[in-house]
Amino acid sequence: MKAATKKIIADAIGDRKILKLRYKDVERVVRPHILGYVGHDxxxxxxxxxxxxxxxxxxxxxxxxxxxxxxxxxRFHRxxxxxxxxxPAFSHILNRI
Incomplete structure (x- = not known):
């Protein structure tokens, strides 16, 4: 995972900016809320x-x-x-609204 990607997400959460991303070969537009660690791994x-x-x-x-x-x-406001x-999906939260 690139540090730049993590920073983009953290900044978008802090600024409440909408993200455009490509996830599993599908273009998506997302209002980011939480960045953190999930799952057993x-x-x-x-x-x-x-x-x-x-x-x-x-x-x-x-x-x-x-x-x-x-x-x-x-930006999004709510x-x-x-x-x-x-x-509860997150074992450790790094950034959140």
Missing amino acids: DALALSGWQVEGTGTGWRLFHLEDIHAMAPTEQ TAPGYNRND
Whole structure:
């Protein structure tokens, strides 16, 4: 995982900027909410509300499967429905709204 990718996500969370990313060969647009470690292997992951791509709603994106990413200038002002700042999927949270 590249440090640059981690920083892009952390900055987008802090600034509430929407991200465009390519995940498993599908272009997606995501409102990022949490960056942290998940699963038994402590994989780094992003939890976000997908607004465009293969449907909408909550998604968990493993950083190892993100192949391109860029912040947009578009901001969001509210957390998505059902946001849990203490999401139990994460063993350790690095950044969150």
